[in-house]
Amino acid sequence: MIKTGLILALDTKDPKQAEEWARIADATGQMIKIGMEFTYACGFDAVCRLAMGRQIFLDLKLHDIPNTVASAIASLAPVKPAMLTIHTMGGKDMIKAARQSIDMHFQDSQKPILLGVTVLTSMDQDNLNSIGISKTPLEQVLLLGKMAIEAGVDGLVCSPLEVEYLRRHLGDQVPLVVPGIRLPDAVADDQQRVMTPLQARKAGASWVVVGRPITKASHPEHIAQMIVQQLQG
């Protein structure tokens, strides 16, 4: 069974809180994810301060016309993220523009892993139908994933329910980053397609992304340590 990394999602507007959680990730040797909530509330100077001495996954889920996405990525070069997300629903031209922008604006040793978000883990069949998609989440994730890899992403974001299927069709090498993680018997909150950390590891996730199950726990560091042991033991 492959070892799976933990990425801790720092979903907060409070820089002190983010730093506190980031130290939990430091202590367990794991990566942090900074998303829209922190970035919009605190700005890029705060993002860069959190990133100092750390590897960050900058999850801004870029989704716009190709020129705008390419220009936005160029503006992100000083932040030096280790991972960056774009929405695959932006289509192949947008993804190709994102790829070209990374290749043009980042030095080889500093290029982020470009991740294509497939079907959000908060979406079930009903939500897919509501945007005119009659394929199942599994079929849609594979369709978007294949297209995105062909257009230039390095890896994919998907729910744990699709990991085994993607591994069968795309092989072992594609980085699969997997949110929608909940501890056994825990509430799913707004997530629809969920599994436990151990199930996601067994399915073949490269990394799991965990936010609230750790950050809302009464002892976040204990939960983080327990999950890391399950993922790497």
Ligand SMILES: O=C(O)c1cc(=O)[nH]c(=O)n1[C@@H]1O[C@H](COP(=O)(O)O)[C@@H](O)[C@H]1O
């Ligand atoms: O790109 C992501 O990281 C992402 C994609 C997705 O489909 N679903 C999803 O939940 N995420 C992110 O993963 C994290 C999940 O947080 P929790 O539900 O609190 O564990 C959040 O920061 C989401 O923004």
